[in-house]
Amino acid sequence: MNKQRFEQVIAAMQSGGLDQILITEDRALSYLTGSKANAMERVGALLIKSNGEVHSFMNKLFRFPHIEGIVAHDYVDGEDPYQMIADELMPGKVGFDDTWATKHTINILKKRDDIIPEVGSWPVNASRAVKDAEEIRLLKHSSNVNDQAIAYGIANISETITEKELADKIDDFFNANGGVNVGQWQVVCYGANAADPHHEPDGTLVKAGDEVLIDIFTPINGYWCDMTRTVYWKEVSDHQREVYEVVKKAQQAAIDAVKPGVALKDIDAAARNVIAEAGYGEYFITRTGHGAGLSVHETPFCSPDSKDIAAVGNCFSIEPGIYIPGDTGVRIEDLVIVTEDGCDVLTVYPKDLQVVGL
Numbered sequence: 001m002n003k004q005r006f007e008q009v010i011a012a013m014q015s016g017g018l019d020q021i022l023i024t025e026d027r028a029l030s031y032l033t034g035s036k037a038n039a040m041e042r043v044g045a046l047l048i049k050s051n052g053e054v055h056s057f058m059n060k061l062f063r064f065p066h067i068e069g070i071v072a073h074d075y076v077d078g079e080d081p082y083q084m085i086a087d088e089l090m091p092g093k094v095g096f097d098d099t100w101a102t103k104h105t106i107n108i109l110k111k112r113d114d115i116i117p118e119v120g121s122w123p124v125n126a127s128r129a130v131k132d133a134e135e136i137r138l139l140k141h142s143s144n145v146n147d148q149a150i151a152y153g154i155a156n157i158s159e160t161i162t163e164k165e166l167a168d169k170i171d172d173f174f175n176a177n178g179g180v181n182v183g184q185w186q187v188v189c190y191g192a193n194a195a196d197p198h199h200e201p202d203g204t205l206v207k208a209g210d211e212v213l214i215d216i217f218t219p220i221n222g223y224w225c226d227m228t229r230t231v232y233w234k235e236v237s238d239h240q241r242e243v244y245e246v247v248k249k250a251q252q253a254a255i256d257a258v259k260p261g262v263a264l265k266d267i268d269a270a271a272r273n274v275i276a277e278a279g280y281g282e283y284f285i286t287r288t289g290h291g292a293g294l295s296v297h298e299t300p301f302c303s304p305d306s307k308d309i310a311a312v313g314n315c316f317s318i319e320p321g322i323y324i325p326g327d328t329g330v331r332i333e334d335l336v337i338v339t340e341d342g343c344d345v346l347t348v349y350p351k352d353l354q355v356v357g358l
């Protein structure tokens, strides 16, 4: 049990006015308990109360190791874990994890007509958003591997291998360096395919004058890296160069805007304004960034409607782009960690326009 993390969660509950939450998401459970116990389709939950009381509910097949300070309610198949949970709930608001299968939530609601369900992931998300020293060390390690992977990917662009083959080579590189493929594909786009932000690599081959957009990510020791670089194969047009330089300037503007206390919507605006002023506003069709940690997309979010405020220890991506269908696409992405006076950029692979294959 990570006492500091529980304390952060409880502090968030107290300031947000939520007195009980049911935490059920795998990564949230392991973040708090240090155990990878996973109930799969069965019931596995931590009930955290704002007075500091913590209960666990887990099938005996998967139970958490004995954890000091947590009241364990282990059940066997045939027993009713919903009743066990219902018996411990106080009347009033209950925060449910936003990813818990509906069947579980409904089974609990049916047993208690005096509780008010709310989405209750945010106290744990708020704690997870502030990385501690060990998490920062792991994130830096992952990004360091990612810097090597992007160099490997760019060095392996060739007119004889398809997008899919290059994506698979990058996956192999990650796997050989601690990465885990959890079903994601590495994004490799040649030419106008780069105008689709989540293009699935296919049989396309690269040709002179194509942009090559590579967006790669994997968890290493549980912590994700995520970066994008766009380079040009053999030649680059003035139009491609102009678009590239706008994205590069926008990305730097957002990085320069990062410091504690700044609203993430204003960091998003820093990038968005550069792109809009250059006349490409309608082609910046994504948010500027997302938090990264145990999940590849997590709190905080850097978007026009974000309510998140940058705090020391936040880790998130800065990845503006311009996507002109049928024409060109550019994205440049780094992960940053908020520091006392700005941010550390975790990925250092160069961002000056690069023509490769010469």
Ligand SMILES: [Mn+2]
Binding pocket: 226, 227, 290, 317, 319, 333
């Ligand atoms: Mn990303």
